[in-house]
Amino acid sequence: MMDEDRTDEAEGGSGIVKKFMYVNRKAPYGTVYALEVLEMVLISAAFDQDVHLVFTDDGVFELKKGMETAGIGMKNFSNTYRALEGYDIEKLYVDQESLDERGLAEADLIVPVTVLSRAEMAKLMGEMDVILSA
C-alpha cells in the first residue's frame, strides 16, 4: 500500500525514543486524513518510537467494521488497521463519549482497542512528547 516511503529511512532517531501520539478526529473516505495518517503511523514504526493511536470525535468511524467501498469507487483501506499489530503498533485508544454520541459500541470496531473516558484521554495526551493530529 504505502511502501514508496519506507526505504532508506530506518532509525534516524539515533536512539532517542519519544512518546508519539496520532490523534484521529476525522471520518474515513469523506477526506483523506484517515488514510494519510496511517501512512505516517507505519513510517514511525520504522523509527522505533513509542507510538499511541487515538481515535476520538469522528475518528472513531475509521474503525467501523464492514466497510465496502466499491460503490464509491475508492480504495478500502480498512484492513490496514488490522495490520498495525504486525508493526508492533498496539496502543490504540478510543473514548467512550465519542462512541456514545455516534450510536456506536465497542463491538462495532474492527480491531481491539482500549476504551477510555474523555478525561482519561486528556490525561494520556498530557504525557506525550510529540502529537500529530488530523
Added chain:
Amino acid sequence: MMDEDRTDEAEGGSGIVKKFMYVNRKAPYGTVYALEVLEMVLISAAFDQDVHLVFTDDGVFELKKGMETAGIGMKNFSNTYRALEGYDIEKLYVDQESLDERGLAEADLIVPVTVLSRAEMAKLMGEMDVILSA
C-alpha cells in the same frame, strides 16, 4: 482586483434572467471562500442576473467593520463589499440569529443590509433558481 475574468463574457445568457443566490457561510481570511465568492458575484453582475447575497452563519463575519490585515500579511478585500453597489448588486441579507449568537449587531457591519429572521431567510432561499454556496 479581479478583472482578469471580466473580458469577452458579458451576457451569454441571451436574455434569460434567473434568481441567483450566493450564500456566504464562511469567515474571511481563515479560508479564501469569502474572497472567491466576491469574484463570482462581480462576474454575475455582467450577466444582468437577479443577484441575492446572503450572509449567514460565519458569513456574517465577512461584513465586520474595521479589518486591518497588515499583521497577517494578507490582502484586505473588505472594501469590495462597499463597491458592490456600483455593480447594481444591492440585495444583501443577513440573519439576526447568526449575528446574535456571535455577539454582533447591525452597527458592526460595513455595508447596509436587510436583516431577516432565519425563517424569512429560508423562505427567500426557497424562491431561487440557482444557489451557489460556500
Added chain:
Amino acid sequence: MKFAILVNEGPFNHQASDSAYQFAKAALEAGHAIFRVFFYYDGVHNANMLAEPPTDDRNVVKNWSTLAEDHKVDLVVCVAAALRRGIKNDNLAPGFRISGLGQLIEAGIQADRLVTFGD
C-alpha cells in the same frame, strides 16, 4: 434535462470530486445531458495532469479526462483560481480547458440545474 456541475475541492484530499464524478456518470447513464463541469476554489487541482496516485487506488484526474473524451463533457477550470494555485496549460490534463468565471454563470443560466460538490 441539462445539468451543470460545480466542483469545489481538489482530488484525493476530499471526496467531493469523486462524488461529482459518480453523479455525472449516473446522469449520463440516465439519459441526461451535462452542460458543463466547472472547477473552482481548490477544485482546479482536479486538472493537474502530473497527479500520480498509487496504482491500487482510483485516478481522479484520469477519470475526468476519460469522461470528457467518452461523452464530450465540457470541463472548465477557472483561470483566476487556477493561476493562484499553479494550474496552467503547462500542467493541464487532457479534456480540461481554462476559462473565466463567466463560464460558471453561463452554466447557471443555461443549464436546468446546477449541482455543487464540496466547499
Added chain:
Amino acid sequence: MKFAILVNEGPFNHQASDSAYQFAKAALEAGHAIFRVFFYYDGVHNANMLAEPPTDDRNVVKNWSTLAEDHKVDLVVCVAAALRRGIKNDNLAPGFRISGLGQLIEAGIQADRLVTFGD
C-alpha cells in the same frame, strides 16, 4: 530552541500556510532554529512553482522559497502526498525538496517542538 513545523493545507485556500510562515519568521527573529518545515496532505501544494497569485496579494510559494534561501530552512515535501496531488520535480519551487515521510518523524524526534498548521 529547535522547532519543526508541519504544514497541512495548500496555499491561498486556507490561512494555515500563511500562519506557519509568520510563525517561522517570528521564531527565527527570536533566535530559535527551524530544524525543518514539512509539507503533508494538501500542504504539498505550497511547493507548486507555477502558482501566480494576483500581484496585489502575497505570494505564499515565493515567501517559502525566500525563507529557505535567506535562512537555509529545510523545506521538505512528502513524496507520497505530492505524487497523488501532482507535485513533482517538474513543478517544484526553489528551496523545496521532495522526500519521504521519515523526514517528518525524524523532525519530531530531533526537534524540541513540532508545531502543526492546518488540518
Added chain:
Amino acid sequence: MSLLHTVAKSPFERDALSSCLDLSLPGAAILLYEDGVYGALKGGRFAERLAEAAKTRALYVLGPDLKARGLGEDRLIAGVTVVDYRGFVELAAKHQAVQAWC
C-alpha cells in the same frame, strides 16, 4: 416546486446539517451523502432532530456512502429513504434548485 438540500459533511464536525435544518422549508428534500450520512445514525446525537425534520421534509441518504462506511440501513433512524447515485440525479432533476450545505 421545492429545493433539494444536500449535506456532505459530518454533523458532529461541522454546522452544515444544523444550518440546513434551520434554513430549509417544510416540503423540501434533504439528501445526506459522504460524511453527511452519519447524521442519520440511530442512537446518534442528531437522531432526534432529524426524526423531527422527517415529519415535514423528505430525508434521503446515499447508499454507496453508507456502505463504504460500514453502515447498514438498519443503523438509520426511521423515515429515511436510501438512494443510489441515479436516485441523487433524479432528486436534483425533480426539485427547482439544489442548495449544497457542504
Added chain:
Amino acid sequence: MSLLHTVAKSPFERDALSSCLDLSLPGAAILLYEDGVYGALKGGRFAERLAEAAKTRALYVLGPDLKARGLGEDRLIAGVTVVDYRGFVELAAKHQAVQAWC
C-alpha cells in the same frame, strides 16, 4: 510541564474548540488563532464556556488575527491574553508539546 493546545477553526463551524476544552487538562494553555479567535467573542455563544475554562487554563488569542477580522480587544471576554506571533513562538517553546485541534 503542560501542553499548548491551538485552535485555528471557528467554533461556530467546527467541533475543534469544543474537543479542545474536553481534552485539555487544567494547567494547560490554549491559543486561539485564525478563525479560532471568534471563540473568545464577548456575548458570543462560546463566551460562557471559555470563561469557565479560563479559570483553570491559560487562554491566549493571536492579536494579528483579531485585528485582521476587525475585532478590538474590547470585544473579547475577560481573562484572555492577546499575543503576537513572537508570543505564539514563546508559548510553543515553554510547553512540553503542541496539540493542534485545527
